[in-house]
Amino acid sequence: MGGIKLLSLSCVLAASLFIAVTGAVPGVAPTSAQQAAGCVESGPALSPREGRGPGIALGAALAALQDDLAAHVFAAPRLEVRVVDEPQMQARAILGTPVIEVTSALEAHPWTADELYAILAHEAFHQVLHAGPRCGITPARMQAQELEADHQALDLMAKSGRDPRSLGRVLALFAKGDGSSNASDAPTHPEFSVRIDALAKHAIQADRSSH
Numbered sequence: 001m002g003g004i005k006l007l008s009l010s011c012v013l014a015a016s017l018f019i020a021v022t023g024a025v026p027g028v029a030p031t032s033a034q035q036a037a038g039c040v041e042s043g044p045a046l047s048p049r050e051g052r053g054p055g056i057a058l059g060a061a062l063a064a065l066q067d068d069l070a071a072h073v074f075a076a077p078r079l080e081v082r083v084v085d086e087p088q089m090q091a092r093a094i095l096g097t098p099v100i101e102v103t104s105a106l107e108a109h110p111w112t113a114d115e116l117y118a119i120l121a122h123e124a125f126h127q128v129l130h131a132g133p134r135c136g137i138t139p140a141r142m143q144a145q146e147l148e149a150d151h152q153a154l155d156l157m158a159k160s161g162r163d164p165r166s167l168g169r170v171l172a173l174f175a176k177g178d179g180s181s182n183a184s185d186a187p188t189h190p191e192f193s194v195r196i197d198a199l200a201k202h203a204i205q206a207d208r209s210s211h
């Protein structure tokens with residue numbers, strides 16, 4: 001019973017791959033249910049925007065990811081991708097909903113299939129990790145969950161026969177600042193260099209434990 005109730009009370013916040021939660025998207029006032037649950041300090045609540053459906057490449061990445069999540073992840077979320085018109089490359093999990101919001105700029109970039117998959121997989125694990133209320137969550141905890149979403153995405157890619165280095169390549173591109181906002185002004189997000197280092201360490205550990 002708990003699951004449904006928790007979800008209905010959960011703060012609807014974006015956890016984004018590339019940008020701070022706060023101020024990234026116009027916020028809406030918290031509902032009285034969220035205030036009652038002590039969520040007001042958690043930043044602006046977000047609801048998914050209408051957007052449009054994904055194009056062929058993004059849709060294919062989503063379909064593949066959905067299959068792999070169903071095969072490998074307990075209580076895998078059912079995901080929906082919406083593309084919104086924005087000039088910066090970003091992807092965001094709209095927590096408390098099945099929606100991953102992808103900007104038109106991100107969709108237009110010439111990613112490989114595995115890179116697109118890696119982007120969506122990272123966001124999908126935000127949905128998995130945040131499947132309850134996030135009220136009062138600290139920036140430090142958000143940062144830890146950011147790394148955890150990276151690690152889980154990498155593990156899923158390895159299990160599913162995809163190139164796990166794709167996620168590292170995506171992070172490296174954003175670390176260069178191509179079209180992305182600077183992660184250093186994002187208190188909930190570690191620096192890209194920190195994420196890349198952590199990802200490399202995690203890949204080495206995963207490789208060792210598989211032998």
Ligand SMILES: [Zn+2]
Binds near residue numbers: 016122126146149
């Ligand atoms: Zn993230």
